[in-house]
Amino acid sequence: MNLPRLHNRYRRDFYTRPAAEVARNLLGQSLIRVTERGDVLGGKIVETEAYLAADDPASHSARGLTRRNASMFEQPGTLYVYTIHAKYCLNVSTDKLGVGSAVLIRAIEPLWGIEEMAIARGQTDLRRLTRGPAMLCQALGVTTADDGLDLVTSDRLAIVPGETLSAAEIATGPRIGISRATDSPLRFTVASSAFKSR
DNA sequence: TAAACGATCTGCT
DNA sequence: GCAGATCGTTTAT
Numbered sequence: 001m002n003l004p005r006l007h008n009r010y011r012r013d014f015y016t017r018p019a020a021e022v023a024r025n026l027l028g029q030s031l032i033r034v035t036e037r038g039d040v041l042g043g044k045i046v047e048t049e050a051y052l053a054a055d056d057p058a059s060h061s062a063r064g065l066t067r068r069n070a071s072m073f074e075q076p077g078t079l080y081v082y083t084i085h086a087k088y089c090l091n092v093s094t095d096k097l098g099v100g101s102a103v104l105i106r107a108i109e110p111l112w113g114i115e116e117m118a119i120a121r122g123q124t125d126l127r128r129l130t131r132g133p134a135m136l137c138q139a140l141g142v143t144t145a146d147d148g149l150d151l152v153t154s155d156r157l158a159i160v161p162g163e164t165l166s167a168a169e170i171a172t173g174p175r176i177g178i179s180r181a182t183d184s185p186l187r188f189t190v191a192s193s194a195f196k197s198r
Numbered sequence: 199t200a201a202a203c204g205a206t207c208t209g210c211t
Numbered sequence: 212g213c214a215g216a217t218c219g220t221t222t223a224t
Contacts, residue, residue: 049205058205068220085206086217104205134206144219177205197206 001111003040004030004160012152014159015076019050019094019101024188026092027170030162031108033140034155041113041140043130044162046193047106049175050186051091053099057180061100071148073100079157081147087134090142092151092159106133106176106187109195132197165190 010029015022032042051059051072060069060082071080072093080091080102091102108130110117117139118124130136137143142157151158171191174182176198189196 051205060205063221066221082205083219084204086219087206089205091205106205132206175205179204 001030001044001162003112004032004042004162006032006034006155006158006160009152009158009160010077012075012077015092015094015151016096017076017094019052019103020186022092022094023048023050023103023186024170026103026105026159027188027190028163028165030111030160031105031140031157032112032160033142033157035113035116035141039113039116041117043108043111043195044190045105045107045159046109046190047196048188049104049106050094050101050188051104052101052186053095056101056184058175058178058182058184059101061102065100069100072102073098074148075150077150077152079146079149079151079154081137081142081144083144085134088137088143089133090137090140104133105136107131107193107195107197108136109193110139127194131195 026045026048061072071078075097078093091104093102095101110129130139171189172185173187175187
């Protein structure tokens, strides 16, 4: 696949839809990080989860706006980075300003800047580079310092059109690692990918 | 200000 | 496969 370029990135309207729809449509797209040196890191999104608003007890926004989850309520396309178990997770806000829904990007297939990501991870096994939300953040160097950044205008992080998948290539199931709303089918994966967290 | 809790990962078996 | 580490945020006192 060709090296993705920032100016081809998805615009605001891509994120201005219900979280589950964005989560499904993010599969196959390219998540890229441009380092301070100008290197491109990233790969193809293969696993996502949707987190809704007040009606989703598993969502950080279920109990309303707090200092931590404020980015979820920002305009669609805003990066929401939070810490959990002393690690980072990367989300993108969706729907509309003030709603409080987001998509968690759980795994990508490493494609660009693999050597640099391997160094950041302290791990050379391709399959253990970006297989999970915290691994992904470590590989890309994303931290809470990036929370609130706009994926539509940022020169550090963006999502660029990759490949379009057919419905048959996408698997749906319950979200991982949560204790509430464990039956909602809001996890989406590229069925054939070897780079999923499970 | 104290306590509990995770949208997790790693190392060891 | 599983137990244990880990630490910021939230919620309770």
